[in-house]
Amino acid sequence: MKVGELDAWFRSLLDPDALSGVDDSLNGMQVARAGAEVTKVAFAVDASLEAIRRAAQGGAQLLFVHHGLFWGKAVRIEGFMRERIKFLLDSDLALWACHLPLDRHPEIGNNVVLADMLGLVDREPFGAYHGAKLGFSGRFAQPIDLATALARINPDGSPAACVIPSGPAAINTAAVISGGGAFEVNQAIAAGIDLYVTGEASHAVYGAVVESRTSFVAAGHYRTEVHGVKAVAARLARETGLGTFFVELPTGL
Numbered sequence: 001m002k003v004g005e006l007d008a009w010f011r012s013l014l015d016p017d018a019l020s021g022v023d024d025s026l027n028g029m030q031v032a033r034a035g036a037e038v039t040k041v042a043f044a045v046d047a048s049l050e051a052i053r054r055a056a057q058g059g060a061q062l063l064f065v066h067h068g069l070f071w072g073k074a075v076r077i078e079g080f081m082r083e084r085i086k087f088l089l090d091s092d093l094a095l096w097a098c099h100l101p102l103d104r105h106p107e108i109g110n111n112v113v114l115a116d117m118l119g120l121v122d123r124e125p126f127g128a129y130h131g132a133k134l135g136f137s138g139r140f141a142q143p144i145d146l147a148t149a150l151a152r153i154n155p156d157g158s159p160a161a162c163v164i165p166s167g168p169a170a171i172n173t174a175a176v177i178s179g180g181g182a183f184e185v186n187q188a189i190a191a192g193i194d195l196y197v198t199g200e201a202s203h204a205v206y207g208a209v210v211e212s213r214t215s216f217v218a219a220g221h222y223r224t225e226v227h228g229v230k231a232v233a234a235r236l237a238r239e240t241g242l243g244t245f246f247v248e249l250p251t252g253l
Helices: 003-014 049-057 079-090 110-118 146-153 182-190 203-211 227-240
Strands: 028-031 040-046 062-067 094-097 120-129 132-144 162-165 171-176 195-198 215-218 243-246
Touching (some): 003 062, 040 227, 110 146, 110 171, 146 162, 203 215, 227 243
16 A cells, blocks of 8 residues: 555544644644555554664554644654654654544444443543543443443453442442543533543542542553554554554653
8 A cells, every 4th residue: 555545544533634633643644655655554652762673673664643643832853852863764664643532432442432432322522632522421321330340341351440439339320531531530520420421530529529429430541542553453453454563662650
């Protein structure tokens, strides 16, 4: 596949410009390549130097990431930024990034996959961020307890980064926003939701969570944002026949 055709495939699937007035990320092709052909695509959560190295070592011609290099303002090409860009150029490795449009995608986004994992039904868009709803809320067909919810969120048994178990023992409703959505718990509280799931915690919301008798789970920013990236990889392989692989570099955060 030509790199321009692959760019068009990503754009058609993810509509990277849809949240341009909201998302600081420079979504889309961030670094191009000189070569035209792409036969293998690497996927990672972050555009770290190690992810770039592993993508090149694995024979990829393009690296797709959730967190790219450029975030709404000019940056100096020095230090770690220079090293990342230099490695991309020296390897003729393109970089394609998609942030909030991937979080909220209704079929393969981080949040819809989390909602699937939890088993939420009767879903609705949830979590307004500058007017754009990024997550989902819903109910359980049958009430579950917090231990069951945690097992569904992290089926490998790894612990969540933070759990505040102050909600009801029988959980009927939940809302999910991947990544850094700690403060959106206030919207869950206002909606009377039993369980709120995100990636990161914040000390500032603790009192409101406990006093409102809501359960709060921060499963990890990285851990909640591998899902959409992997789903894009699976669809690309299925629809185009291109080789794909995921670069696993968990941060523990």
